[in-house]
Amino acid sequence: MRILTLLLLCILSAPAPPAGAQDSEPADGAPIESAEVLGFPADELSPGLRRDIDGLAGKPLARPDVTQLARRIEEERPEVVVAVRIDARDGGGVRVFFVVARISDDAGLGSNINARYVVESVEIEGLKEHEISAALRDRLQALVGTRLDPAVADTLVEELKAERPGYVVARRIERGTRPGQIRVVFKFSETEGLRWIPFAKPRSKYVYHSDAGWSGLQDIPIGQRDQRVTLGFAMDDNDTLVEEYSGVRVRFEHRHIGTERIAASLEASWLNNTWRAPTLAALEANPLVAEPYRQRITVEPSLTVALARHVRASGGVSLSSLESLHDSPDSQMASAVTGSLVYSQRWDRDRRMRQSVEAGYDVRASADGLGSDLSYTRHLGHARYEFEGGHSNIIADAFGGGITGGAPLFERFTLGDSATLRGWNKFDLAPIGGNRVFHSSLEYRFYGAALFLDSGSVWESGGRRDLRASTGFGYHNDNLFVTVAFPLNAPDAGATFMIGVRF
Amino acid sequence: MTAAAAHVWRVALLALVYAASPSLAAAQSLTVRAAGDMLQVRGTGLRLIEGAVADHLKDGRSVRVDFEMTILDKAAQGAAVTQNRQSFTLSFDLWEQRYAVTRAGSPLRSISHLLARDAEAWCLENMAIPITAIGRFARDLPFWVRVEYRVQDQPPQVETESPFTLRTLIEALSRRRPDETPGRTLEAGPFRIGN
Numbered sequence: 001m002r003i004l005t006l007l008l009l010c011i012l013s014a015p016a017p018p019a020g021a022q023d024s025e026p027a028d029g030a031p032i033e034s035a036e037v038l039g040f041p042a043d044e045l046s047p048g049l050r051r052d053i054d055g056l057a058g059k060p061l062a063r064p065d066v067t068q069l070a071r072r073i074e075e076e077r078p079e080v081v082v083a084v085r086i087d088a089r090d091g092g093g094v095r096v097f098f099v100v101a102r103i104s105d106d107a108g109l110g111s112n113i114n115a116r117y118v119v120e121s122v123e124i125e126g127l128k129e130h131e132i133s134a135a136l137r138d139r140l141q142a143l144v145g146t147r148l149d150p151a152v153a154d155t156l157v158e159e160l161k162a163e164r165p166g167y168v169v170a171r172r173i174e175r176g177t178r179p180g181q182i183r184v185v186f187k188f189s190e191t192e193g194l195r196w197i198p199f200a201k202p203r204s205k206y207v208y209h210s211d212a213g214w215s216g217l218q219d220i221p222i223g224q225r226d227q228r229v230t231l232g233f234a235m236d237d238n239d240t241l242v243e244e245y246s247g248v249r250v251r252f253e254h255r256h257i258g259t260e261r262i263a264a265s266l267e268a269s270w271l272n273n274t275w276r277a278p279t280l281a282a283l284e285a286n287p288l289v290a291e292p293y294r295q296r297i298t299v300e301p302s303l304t305v306a307l308a309r310h311v312r313a314s315g316g317v318s319l320s321s322l323e324s325l326h327d328s329p330d331s332q333m334a335s336a337v338t339g340s341l342v343y344s345q346r347w348d349r350d351r352r353m354r355q356s357v358e359a360g361y362d363v364r365a366s367a368d369g370l371g372s373d374l375s376y377t378r379h380l381g382h383a384r385y386e387f388e389g390g391h392s393n394i395i396a397d398a399f400g401g402g403i404t405g406g407a408p409l410f411e412r413f414t415l416g417d418s419a420t421l422r423g424w425n426k427f428d429l430a431p432i433g434g435n436r437v438f439h440s441s442l443e444y445r446f447y448g449a450a451l452f453l454d455s456g457s458v459w460e461s462g463g464r465r466d467l468r469a470s471t472g473f474g475y476h477n478d479n480l481f482v483t484v485a486f487p488l489n490a491p492d493a494g495a496t497f498m499i500g501v502r503f
Numbered sequence: 504m505t506a507a508a509a510h511v512w513r514v515a516l517l518a519l520v521y522a523a524s525p526s527l528a529a530a531q532s533l534t535v536r537a538a539g540d541m542l543q544v545r546g547t548g549l550r551l552i553e554g555a556v557a558d559h560l561k562d563g564r565s566v567r568v569d570f571e572m573t574i575l576d577k578a579a580q581g582a583a584v585t586q587n588r589q590s591f592t593l594s595f596d597l598w599e600q601r602y603a604v605t606r607a608g609s610p611l612r613s614i615s616h617l618l619a620r621d622a623e624a625w626c627l628e629n630m631a632i633p634i635t636a637i638g639r640f641a642r643d644l645p646f647w648v649r650v651e652y653r654v655q656d657q658p659p660q661v662e663t664e665s666p667f668t669l670r671t672l673i674e675a676l677s678r679r680r681p682d683e684t685p686g687r688t689l690e691a692g693p694f695r696i697g698n
């Protein structure tokens with residue numbers, strides 16, 4: 001009986017449901033000669049339902065009534081599904097069959113109840129059809145007219161992913177236009193890694209450093225696929241520069257200037273600056289270093305070109321007005337031509353293993369033509385490698401740079417914060433920063449438990465260069481860090497505690 | 504008001520409503536009853552078919568859920584007296600707008616035309632434990648019941664840039680690894696067979 005039922009279900013092209021109707025079926029109004037339940041003992045149905053099924057005989061065919069009876073069988077016996085078959089007879093009459101099958105007797109139905117429905121259409125979202133190979137398109141379309149097989153549909157998802165790497169492919173099904181039929185939709189979502197030029201990385205962070213205190217930066221990006229506006233708020237950020245600053249900035253980005261390989265951006269910021277006592281004292285002792293300022297207003301337009309899939313070059317200018325801390329409202333201009341070259345690539349072997357590399361070189365050179373009062377050139381090279389496998393992460397990071405001339409204080413290099421030489425205090429190491437820097441960091445994480453070793457040096461060209469190192473442990477994930485760090489070669493090896501979020 | 508600001512307000516308001524609603528937080532409960540020679544557990548507040556799982560199902564996909572029911576001799580860290588593990592596959596009938604559940608193993612059991620809460624309850628009912636398996640606790644000694652479930656099938660994660668919202672911050676702080684699965688644990692007691 002079970003095999004017979006399954007066979008019948010397969011034979012019926014529209015095994016369903018309630019309301020499933022077929023093109024070749026007789027029209028409503030034809031006299032019903034008989035109505036039968038197949039695949040299930042009719043005496044296990046309630047007497048009222050049996051009576052109503054038997055009562056169909058002799059009445060004119062009305063599909064809504066038949067559909068309603070099929071639904072009543074399913075509601076009364078929720079372990080089954082019912083398909084309606086209506087056979088035309090020679091004399092103009094019809095026979096109605098309620099073909100019943102237990103869900104648990106059919107692996108497809110057991111894994112997804114929608115496997116009872118016939119695929120009306122297959123659609124692709126997020127990609128043009130011609131961007132998929134003809135062979136795969138044909139296989140997708142071959143689903144039409146068949147009962148949905150979730151396993152086959154999932155196999156097709158994997159094949160689509162393999163054919164279009166960089167996209168996330170999801171399958172969903174929806175009701176079709178006719179009862180008992182469904183539409184299968186394969187949706188492609190472009191990942192950021194497919195874009196030629198990424199938007200600027202968000203800088204949001206809230207950080208506490210036991211030596212330097214709280215720092216906060218909040219970026220609020222608002223935008224769509226190609227354009228974005230980012231509002232930024234800085235709240236006493238002293239984490240990365242020798243200055244502490246608060247203020248606002250706004251950044252416009254457009255990454256489709258005629259082509260996806262050209263992007264433009266414009267950033268403007270209004271920042272009020274304060275200075276730590278060690279910095280002010282060191283500045284007094286070093287008159288050759290540029291003077292501190294109470295306000296920094298900066299405008300930075302730039303253009304980026306993707307030279308290859310993983311290589312981008314940028315060029316622009318940076319115009320900063322620095323209002324003197326001691327002689328306000330006097331101000332200086334620090335205007336520079338900027339350029340950078342970046343290589344970045346990521347390899348996803350599977351969901352559990354990925355590697356990424358990013359390396360780049362930045363240069364900022366003051367230009368008389370831009371009215372700069374300060375004359376300098378700043379070079380910075382950096383590289384970062386990340387490996388993620390299972391629950392382990394390895395992060396190796398290094399950078400080095402040099403400045404010639406008298407650069408403004410915001411351009412000077414520092415070490416000893418929540419990301420570099422963790423365990424050292426930058427206001428002890430170099431309160432006015434330095435014009436030379438080198439830093440490397442190696443970190444290992446297992447289930448977020450992190451161990452790291454940082455080393456580096458920041459110094460003044462021609463001056464003494466001391467290599468410092470630190471180590472520590474903590475809990476680090478992509479966004480949250482809780483770190484205890486120790487300087488390794490300091491006379492006073494006290495611990496530094498840091499906690500924060502970056503996102 | 505920008506779309507982002509409106510979203511922040513909406514999420515904040517929802518969070519406030521949620522925090523102020525004790526019924527949502529306190530609605531979980533388990534009860535037990537002897538049905539013949541089986542111990543059956545019923546529960547409310549399982550909250551399995553909601554959020555991402557409900558969205559996944561309403562996209563016509565199925566979701567496998569692994570349940571584990573443990574009878575404990577004490578609350579919290581009590582020793583396991585007996586345990587039952589069972590997998591269920593849930594799907595949502597797009598035309599009937601009702602849920603269907605299939606219990607894995609032998610014999611397979613299936614049911615359809617269920618509302619979300621009834622589908623959750625059916626899973627629990629189908630994890631009944633023989634009363635003989637709980638030994639001396641069948642003789643009017645108190646015991647506790649712990650029900651855990653893990654959702655095994657998740658929709659693919661679409662990598663996007665993350666404009667800041669309260670939700671993205673919360674997600675960022677609590678981000679799961681891709682191979683981690685959402686789930687829930689409910690525990691209740693003491694129960695006695697005589698109750």
